[in-house]
Amino acid sequence: MEKGNPVISAEHTAQGATWINDPKIRAILYQIAVLGIVGLLGYYLFNNTVENLKRQSIATGFGFLNKEASFEVGESLISYSAADPYIRALLVGALNTIKVSFVGIVLTIILGTFLGIARLSKNWLVSKLAAVYIEVMQDIPILLQLFFWYSFFYDILPSPGEALEPLSGIFMSNRGLVIAVPEWHPAYQYVAMAFVAGSIAVYFMRRWARIRQEQTGQPFPVFTLSIGIMTVLPAAAWLLAGAPLTMSVPELDGFNFKGGLNMSPEFAALLLGLVLYTAAFVAEIVRAGIQAVSKGQTEAAMAIGLKPGQVLSLVILPQALRVIIPPLTSQMLNLTKNSSLAVAIGFPDFVSVASTTINQTGQAIEGISLIMLVYLCFSLLTSLFMNWYNKKMALVER
Amino acid sequence: MKLSKLWLLVLAVLVALSGVAFAGPTLDNVKAKGFVQVGVNGELFGFGKPDEKGVWRGLDVDTGRAVAAAVFGDANKIKFIPLTAVQRFTALQSGEIDVLCRNATQTLGRDTELGLDFAQVNYYDGQGFLVSKKNKKVKRAKDLNGATVCVLPGTTTELNVADYFRVNKMKMKPVVIENNAELAKAFFAGRCDVLTSDASQLAGTRAVAPKPDDYVVLPDIISKEPLAPAVRHGDNQWKDIVNYAVLAMIEAEDLGIDSKNVDEQLKSTDPKVQRFLGVTPGNGKALGLDEKWAYNIVKQVGNYGEVFERSVGKNTPLQLERGLNALWKNGGLMYSPPFR
Numbered sequence: 001m002e003k004g005n006p007v008i009s010a011e012h013t014a015q016g017a018t019w020i021n022d023p024k025i026r027a028i029l030y031q032i033a034v035l036g037i038v039g040l041l042g043y044y045l046f047n048n049t050v051e052n053l054k055r056q057s058i059a060t061g062f063g064f065l066n067k068e069a070s071f072e073v074g075e076s077l078i079s080y081s082a083a084d085p086y087i088r089a090l091l092v093g094a095l096n097t098i099k100v101s102f103v104g105i106v107l108t109i110i111l112g113t114f115l116g117i118a119r120l121s122k123n124w125l126v127s128k129l130a131a132v133y134i135e136v137m138q139d140i141p142i143l144l145q146l147f148f149w150y151s152f153f154y155d156i157l158p159s160p161g162e163a164l165e166p167l168s169g170i171f172m173s174n175r176g177l178v179i180a181v182p183e184w185h186p187a188y189q190y191v192a193m194a195f196v197a198g199s200i201a202v203y204f205m206r207r208w209a210r211i212r213q214e215q216t217g218q219p220f221p222v223f224t225l226s227i228g229i230m231t232v233l234p235a236a237a238w239l240l241a242g243a244p245l246t247m248s249v250p251e252l253d254g255f256n257f258k259g260g261l262n263m264s265p266e267f268a269a270l271l272l273g274l275v276l277y278t279a280a281f282v283a284e285i286v287r288a289g290i291q292a293v294s295k296g297q298t299e300a301a302m303a304i305g306l307k308p309g310q311v312l313s314l315v316i317l318p319q320a321l322r323v324i325i326p327p328l329t330s331q332m333l334n335l336t337k338n339s340s341l342a343v344a345i346g347f348p349d350f351v352s353v354a355s356t357t358i359n360q361t362g363q364a365i366e367g368i369s370l371i372m373l374v375y376l377c378f379s380l381l382t383s384l385f386m387n388w389y390n391k392k393m394a395l396v397e398r
Numbered sequence: 399m400k401l402s403k404l405w406l407l408v409l410a411v412l413v414a415l416s417g418v419a420f421a422g423p424t425l426d427n428v429k430a431k432g433f434v435q436v437g438v439n440g441e442l443f444g445f446g447k448p449d450e451k452g453v454w455r456g457l458d459v460d461t462g463r464a465v466a467a468a469v470f471g472d473a474n475k476i477k478f479i480p481l482t483a484v485q486r487f488t489a490l491q492s493g494e495i496d497v498l499c500r501n502a503t504q505t506l507g508r509d510t511e512l513g514l515d516f517a518q519v520n521y522y523d524g525q526g527f528l529v530s531k532k533n534k535k536v537k538r539a540k541d542l543n544g545a546t547v548c549v550l551p552g553t554t555t556e557l558n559v560a561d562y563f564r565v566n567k568m569k570m571k572p573v574v575i576e577n578n579a580e581l582a583k584a585f586f587a588g589r590c591d592v593l594t595s596d597a598s599q600l601a602g603t604r605a606v607a608p609k610p611d612d613y614v615v616l617p618d619i620i621s622k623e624p625l626a627p628a629v630r631h632g633d634n635q636w637k638d639i640v641n642y643a644v645l646a647m648i649e650a651e652d653l654g655i656d657s658k659n660v661d662e663q664l665k666s667t668d669p670k671v672q673r674f675l676g677v678t679p680g681n682g683k684a685l686g687l688d689e690k691w692a693y694n695i696v697k698q699v700g701n702y703g704e705v706f707e708r709s710v711g712k713n714t715p716l717q718l719e720r721g722l723n724a725l726w727k728n729g730g731l732m733y734s735p736p737f738r
Contacts (some may be wrong), residue, residue, distance in 0.1 A: 057631050058491060058513035071551075072560045072572045147580075152591040174588050175546060254544045255533075255591045256571070265589065266573070301588035331579045346575040346584070352551065353483050356574070358550030362512030 065090075065363045071356060073348045075264055086357050089361055093353030094374055098268065100349065101336040101378070104274045108335060109328075114283025119287045130283065137280035146273040150345040153265035160256055171257060173252055176264040178250040178257045187241030194237035195230070202226045259331060266347035270339065278335045282328065289324035290316060321393045329386035333379050340375075348369065350374055424629070424636035425469070425686060428496055429702050433475045437495035440480025441578040443602035444710040444718075445501050445521075454478050457709040458499035461520050461627055464643040464699045465497055468691040473698040473738035476626035482551040482576050487512050490630060497717035498628040501596065503554040504603070508628070517641035518624040518648070520702075521729050522722035524619035525555050526597040528604060533591060543568040548581055548590035550574065555613050557623040559594045596623045598710060598718060605715035639685055644693040649674060649734040652725055657700040660693060674737045681737055692737070702732060 013082075019025055052061050069089040070082050077099060118130040137145075158164065163173035169180030179301040209220035250260030293316050301315040301360040316332070342349035351371060358367035428434050438446035438458055445456040463473040480499060481489050490498045491513055500524075501524065502508075504516040529536050536542060539562070549556050551574040563570045573590050575581040582603050587595040593603065597619060604613050629637050651658065653671055655663045663671055672678040675693045682689035699705065706723060710716045724730025 053513075055632060056491065056513040057510070059511035070560055071556045072563075072570060074572050074574065082557075082564055085423070151583070151587070154584055154587040204593045237511060255542075256546060343576055344580070346573050346581075349572065352574065352576075355576075356556070359484045359487065360507075362487055362491070362508070362514075364491070393469045 009049070009271075039175070049259065053365070058362060060363065062366055064357075064363055064366070067361075069360075071360065073353060074346070075267065075348060086361070087339045089353050090350070090357065090370065093348055093350040096348055096353075097336070097339055097342075097350040097374075100270055100274070100334055100339050100342070100347070103279070104271055104335050105332050107213065107271070107275045108278045108282055108331070111279040111332075113286050115279060115283035116286025116290065119283060120290060128254050132282045133282050137277055138284075140277075140279045142273060143341055143344060145277055146269060146341055146345050147299075149269035149272045150265065153269055157265075160252055163252070163257075169249055169260075171260075173257075174265060175256055176262055177268060178260045180247045180249045180259075181261045182244075183246040183248045185241075185244040185246070187238060187244050190237040190241050191234045194233040198230045198233040201233075204230055205229075216320070264347070265344070269345055270342050270349075274335050274338055278331055278338075282329050284326055285327045285331065286320075289320035289322075292323045293319045318393070322390075325386060325390045325393060329383060329390075332382055332386065336378050336382065339377065408581040422634045424496055425639065431597040432470075433477050434462065434464070434466045434469060434497065435477050435479060435495045437486055437489050437498040437500050438462065438478045439500045439578070440478075442501060442599060443605050444598065444716045445602065446478070446480070446499070454546060454581040455709065457521060457705060458501060458627075460699050460709065461499045461644060461647075461707045462497065465627075465640055467694040467698045468643045468646070468687055471688055471690060471694045473694070481522045481551045482578070484576050487514065487628075490514065490628060493630070494679060496629070496636070501599065501626055503596075503623045504626045504628075505554060513631045513636045514628045515631045516628050517637060518734075519626040519731075520644050521598060521625040523596040523598050523623040523625050525558050525594060525623055526600050526619055526620040527616040528585075528593040528595075528600040529591065531614055536555045536592075536616070539616050539620060540566060540568075542570070542592055544570070545591040546571045546573060546589070548585040548593045550578065550581060550595065551576055553595075554563070554621070554623065555595050557592055562620045562687055564668070570580055580730050590604070596625070598625075598716070601718055610715075611641060616662060623636045627697075635686055639687065642685060643691075645734040646674075646695050646716060646737075647699070647702040647705060648725070648732045649737055650692070650696045651703040651732075652727070652734060655701060656704055657697055660696045666695070668735070 022130065050060065065087040066085050068082075069084060069086045071089070072082050073080055073089060073092050075096065077095045078088075078092060079091045080088060115130050115133065118126050119134065121127045121130070153176075157172055157174045160171075160173045160175050163171040163178075165171055170177045206222055209222050213219055248259045249258040250262075276311075297319065298311055299317055301311040306314065339349055340351040343352045343355065346352075354367050355369050358364050361367075436459075438454070438456075441447055442456070442458075446454065446458045447456060459478065462476055462478065466476040467473040479493075479495055481498075486500050486502060487508070489495050493736055498514075499522070500644075502539070503523075504519065508514050527539055527542065542563075547559060547570050549559055549572055556572070556574065559570065559572075573581075573584065577586060580657050582593070584590065585603075586607055595602065595603070597615060600615050604610050604615065607613055627640050629640055640736075650660075653663075653668075653674060655671065655674070660675070663677055664674075664677060666672060668678075669678065673681060675696075676682055676689035676691070679689045683689050685691065688694075694714075700708075703720075703725075706720065707713065710718045712719070720728070720730060722731050724732065726733040728732055
């Protein structure tokens, strides 16, 4: 549209040609026209939908959100019963999605980085094993993997009555993994506070150490000391509060275990499937990132006497991260979105709860818009955070 | 030039959209297509599932065939679309299917807010519980406190079971899997202590269990589940056709007409039979169908008793009694208004 030579058109305008020949004005006009058409189309679609729904006398609007859901949800981070409204059921679903995505992303990054480094290992066996893992996992559709892990959990593991107990206080059955956890005691509040205080102290210590090193060149054992502070402070708080140690040990009561921390087979299968699958992609991204740093950098770093650990953390990783972060973001989004496959294996994620809601209320359009809105929010938040981190990590040209 | 092309595109899109928006009444649409599209279960033995030769079998499937026989005089002018519980109503609302014969319970909410209309009930059911005999302590539904319950999402049973446990102050942990077969697999593997659904479905699921004798349906029935075919709200003629297709099967049994004697019955002197089979015309015209519509249903599909017995009756793996589904004369609920 704007390919015309600006000099010529300027002349045209100067000679009194109409304003319509001005490429700038024309460009704006085109854009207004396109925007108008898109707007009209949207309006038409909206109107048409409302009209059709009315003709079929299907209920519309979001009023159903405050109605009683009257269905149970398998697992929930917040208290929920069938007497709660739909909105709370949906919140339960959204929190479940966040739970599995968050834990999944953390584990994926750890496993993926480990695999990516293993893939580059000089040890033939290690690198080949990693390569085989990556190739196999990338090639099997995630849905199949989920079915496999789910049936693995309920087919292989025994019923709660004959649960396996590999370690004292840990029970594995087809109802999930139940772990003994310390019973709640006010002392843990102080432990948590001590942990936060420790984190703040460590933050300032690191800042101080960095400034001192930049000024005087003297290194400071930051890492060892950080670990020390983070363990000693909470431990001291725990001891001072009287060292409570009553464990909530799971016990078989009727049909199922009571007490302890329970991880359902659905959650375990979903988490395992998502992490093992996505980690294969992350491994390749990490490998690509590390290989993107030229070998000369490593050699130069070694030549000035840095230790191998320092070479990795001070020279290679900061440069590799620039390459790694953008594709890593998209893998994180993939994991979040793939978590909606939970429907197939019965984990009550957002899509699962929303589609039950759609079916019970019949309001598909509202339900689908909610699903789109929630996933859009998840994705945008992840992207925002990762873009911020990317900017922070980007190479600052000096 | 470019602009005009763009307009053309927009115009094309608008035309395409309006075509979808203003589909005509269902009967004309079905006649133009040449077949009836019926939403069925696809995985439920006795109601809607293909046999090992790929032929669809079941009570709901035959209900669909009755509609096709009424409209086209040919029970095979039909296309079955398997749907999950979560998909079924949306598929009907959006026009993907013409009639839903998928063991759907008629409720007030579905009849109104979902924009559906339910025709004559083709199976009176109630919700029950299937448990493994290994759970020796469970004799009644009241013994299920704390149980893990396998249930299909988006069903009335999902709501009923929550109500039941709430009323009786019992706790439950639901496991909801959309796919019927996957849910049954999880139950048989011991993921749940109990599978809850309509009693007929439980019989169907038990029939396909690895060892059917290891499982037992508890005696308690906790709800009313009138299973009926559904159509979109607002097309009265189409609803009448589906409604009377089911009723014709019931009326045929009531009149003693079945697929074997229907040709003899054409010579009957009973005016009720003559009206029913279209020997005396009138009923077909009233519905907008061929006068032979009821004859075609009985000839090609059979009366309700025949369909019941071959789908879910005593000689099938489901071994269900007629019970509530017997004719009114025999103490059941199957009752047809007069065909006149």
